[in-house]
Amino acid sequence: MCFVDLEKAFDCVPWGALWGVLREYGVPGPLIRAVRSLYDRCQSLVRIAVSKSGSFPVMIRSSRWIGSQPSVKRPGWGSSMVPIPTLIYGHELRVVTERTRSRIQAAEMEGAETKACFPDMCELLEEFGAMKVKQETMETRLVETENQVLELKNKEASKVAFSAATTGRGDVGPYSTESTIVYNTVITNVGNAYNQQTGIFVAPVAGMYYFTFFYHAGGHVPTGLVLVKNNHYIISTTDHQTSYDGADNGGNAAFLQLQQGDQVSIRLYANCQVWGGNYRTTFSGVLLYPL
Incomplete structure (x- = not known):
């Protein structure tokens, strides 16, 4: 009592x-x-x-x-x-x-x-x-649901792949200063990590990524492209000006370990140019696995 x-x-x-x-x-x-x-x-x-x-x-x-x-x-x-x-x-x-x-x-x-x-x-x-048993059961189910939602979000975040190309008429460049190439036509953009307005890819999650870029250009002017990570040069491809070569093609690729928020883009060297039409100058990347 x-x-x-x-x-x-x-x-x-x-x-x-x-x-x-x-x-x-x-x-x-x-x-x-x-x-x-x-x-x-x-x-x-x-x-x-x-x-x-x-x-x-x-x-x-x-x-x-x-x-x-x-x-x-x-x-x-x-x-x-x-x-x-x-x-x-x-x-x-x-x-x-x-x-x-x-x-x-x-x-x-x-x-x-x-x-x-x-x-x-x-x-x-x-x-x-x-009531206490029911509350504990509901709390357990809530935790399980939250874990499932988090797992789904992580799976979705681990799906990242894009390909983009320059389209239009004429050449891109030459410019008096180094410039970021804007690949204005998106072929695929899983995860929406590539921005077709700026030409910059932003890593949504930390992981190991693979990037490739290719170009087509006329031989009468020099050509030079460089892959940049957070304003640091990683790899490049170039071709000298010639009077007898009517066209040039080139490219490069690299594996990069990125942290969330890292930025990757392709820059055109000063006084260089590439062909901007017919989907011949491209930039692609894919997340291989998160870290």
Whole structure:
């Protein structure tokens, strides 16, 4: 049997305020209702040996007792007093509830027919236990769902491949300064890591990548392309100007270990040019595996 201790706290405590304090301390609603039921139309009786008195209401006083425990008169038993059960603090309810639950479980295992608490309290405890199990099950399912979503996101992020080409009429270049070539026509762009407006590829995940670039150009002007990673030259391909060679073709390739956010592009050297039409000057890349 559980009571909230008013004796040790104050001479008089508003019960409505007490329920509010219990809620603020995180006591579940079913337990608060169980405690409130102890103060609502409580009945008791006295048993001596095999004799029992009639039921009588238990009146819990809010005034401080000095030197003795609170008690109530026993109707029909003269002027003798019956002590009220010992009271406990609200924050001890959890401990007492666990003890009561253990006693109930032990009694059920032994086949006992008598429960160790009020019927309303037992019902509320069972309801609270079922709610706790349901909550734990939902939390487990939520964690599993989050892991599945994260796994799917990682799989999607690991799919990266693109190919793009320069299209249009005429040459690209020559320019007086080094310039990034914008491959304006996208052939494929899985993962959308290549930007056809800037000509720059941005690694969506860390991993090992493979890049290739090819060009077609006329031989009457020099040609030079360089693959750049974060403004650092990696590999290049060039061809000198000749008067007898009508066309030039070239390219290069490299494996690159990139971190998320690294940028890769192709630059045209100053005073060089390539042919910009017919899908002959291209830039491609693919994620081999994430790291």
